[in-house]
Amino acid sequence: MRARAAVTVLAAAAVLGVLTGRFVLPARSPAPAAPKAAPGHSVTGPKAATGPKAATGPMTKRNLVTATAFTDVGVTGHIYVRDRFGDGSYGNGDCVGERTLLQTLGGTGAYFRGLMTSKAASPDDPTIALGESTQIAREIAADAGTAALAQNFTERLVLEEVPCQDEPPTHWVYGPTHTLTLAPGVSASWMGIYEGTLNTTGTAPPGREPCGGISFLRSGSHYAILDVDACLGTRAMTALVRTAVSQL
Numbered sequence: 001m002r003a004r005a006a007v008t009v010l011a012a013a014a015v016l017g018v019l020t021g022r023f024v025l026p027a028r029s030p031a032p033a034a035p036k037a038a039p040g041h042s043v044t045g046p047k048a049a050t051g052p053k054a055a056t057g058p059m060t061k062r063n064l065v066t067a068t069a070f071t072d073v074g075v076t077g078h079i080y081v082r083d084r085f086g087d088g089s090y091g092n093g094d095c096v097g098e099r100t101l102l103q104t105l106g107g108t109g110a111y112f113r114g115l116m117t118s119k120a121a122s123p124d125d126p127t128i129a130l131g132e133s134t135q136i137a138r139e140i141a142a143d144a145g146t147a148a149l150a151q152n153f154t155e156r157l158v159l160e161e162v163p164c165q166d167e168p169p170t171h172w173v174y175g176p177t178h179t180l181t182l183a184p185g186v187s188a189s190w191m192g193i194y195e196g197t198l199n200t201t202g203t204a205p206p207g208r209e210p211c212g213g214i215s216f217l218r219s220g221s222h223y224a225i226l227d228v229d230a231c232l233g234t235r236a237m238t239a240l241v242r243t244a245v246s247q248l
Helices: 006-014 046-050 067-071 101-105 147-165 234-247
Strands: 080-086 110-116 135-143 173-183 186-194 213-219 222-228
Touching: 067 234, 101 147, 147 173, 147 186, 147 213, 147 222, 173 213, 173 234, 186 234, 213 234, 222 234
Parallel strands: none
Antiparallel strands: 080 110, 110 135, 135 222, 173 186, 186 213, 213 222
């Protein structure tokens, strides 16, 4: 999404190398009309007591978001799912500098999943579509080892993106941070993205819907980044993030 260096990102990911380059904001996949935008807020309440249990144990591909989660929020057409394990870019914006996940957090590698509407993927990284407009989303997930470390990682990743909420006019910009708490140790934060044409004041335009965004998920010792290219509004993003963190 914001930071995809396409094919050049990919060789570095294959060998856990250092990644450089600039981000190009891709075209967005079509999605249903969204409701009026909501300000950044936290969602808690009865669901926090009856939500999913915090994850324990190793990560597997079963913990990653599925194509069904996107069809449930209105993304049409067949969605192809591509997986790999290793290192690579994780959606951090050009406003904070592009790095690989291991450069930022360390660890032994993560599960990468790409969801796209075309079979055409990079030969170097199957989770990245050759055509940016066909990328629906990309998730990177791993087991931090402990719940405390997973919380630390997600908090650091959220803070890393905060500078992208204040960008010069005409540059893409993230909106306010939304947070959801589903159960003890199970939570998520997400920021919608706004195209540069909507950024006239240096921040997200009030009263306008985002077009996808980035989310940071935590469940027990598991953590993930879900970078959404599909043009989803507030309601759809909230539903998608809730589903993804429940699966994590």
